[in-house]
Amino acid sequence: MSLVDEAFSRLFPEAAFTYAAHLRYSGKFKQYNATVRKAGGALYFNLSRSWKSTSEEIVIGLIQHLLVKILRSERLAAAKDNSGKISSLNMQLYDDFIKGISEVAAVNNGSGSSDESLESSFARVNEKYFFGIADKPNLRWGLGSFRKLASYDYHTNTITVSSLFRDAPQQLLDYLMYHELLHKKLKFSSSNGRVQHHSSEFRRLELDFEGSSTIEQKLNLFLRSSRRQLRNVRQRPNWLRLFSFQ
Ligand SMILES: [Zn+2]
Structure with missing residues (x-):
């Protein structure tokens, strides 16, 4: 029995597994990443190579999570327990x-x-909100994204902050740092294949950040002015080119 069959039959004991399952390990993925794709009657599982040396019982759990995600509509009703x-x-x-x-x-x-401003933001936030005892994760700058301001990756224990905040007011950077450190501290809960990251406890603790009532507003203002600046920077080269080459 393949791992996928095993995962399926444990999750849906009453149902027959009618898909052709393909399981592949890839060295291209980030650590502990995995994806699944459905094409016709086949399911393609791609797992990061790091899963190869992980206990089969855990890999079965991973495959079950992926199965629940991809078969959501068709099979879920059958597998729900009393709750x-x-x-x-x-x-x-x-x-x-x-x-x-x-x-x-x-x-x-x-x-x-490491980066000095990320390091010192971590140190300030740790001292002020975590009694100085939070473990330091990896800290890095990401792309200059306006949509994903910051994130915490459990797989690699890394907080990534959008490069837009390299020159942001300290309070804004610290706010993002605090939010992501809360993720690291509180982890997540999952049910029905859906993962919940922002629990009510999370939202409550978020309010402990000093100035939390006005911080979203400040964040929006900062993003708006960054966008404006970026537009100006982008326009300047075009303008120069127009005049220097024509
Ligand atoms: Zn969050």
Whole structure:
């Protein structure tokens, strides 16, 4: 029995597995990443190579999460338990495993990888809101995205902040840092294949940030002015080219 068959039959004991399943490990993925794709009667699972050395029971939980996601509409009704939730021992093992990775994932303290303003933002926020005892995750600048301002990746234990905030007021950077550190601290809960990151506890703790009542407004103003600046910068080269080449 393949891992996919095993995962399916444990999740849907009454149902027949009618798909042709393909499972592939890839070195191109980020650590502990995985995807699934459905094409006709076939399911294609692509797992990061790091899953190869992980216990089969946990990989089964991962595959079950992916199955629930992709077969959502067709099969879910059949697998719900009395509480209306879809879960299995393997899925819980998987969740715990992912939460555990964020605790032990290597933190790169080497020179060149760290950034002074991210480091000091972490230090300020840790001191003020986490009694100075939060473990430091990897910290890095991401692309200059307006949509994804910051994120925490459990798989690699990394907080990424949009490069737009390189020269932002300290309070804004610290706010993003605080939000992402809350993710690291509170982890997530999942049910029915949906992952909840912003629980009511999360929202409550978010309010502890000093000045939280006006921070979203400040954030919006900052983003608006960054957008304006970016437009100006982008227009200037065109303008120069017009006059220097024609
Ligand atoms: Zn969040």
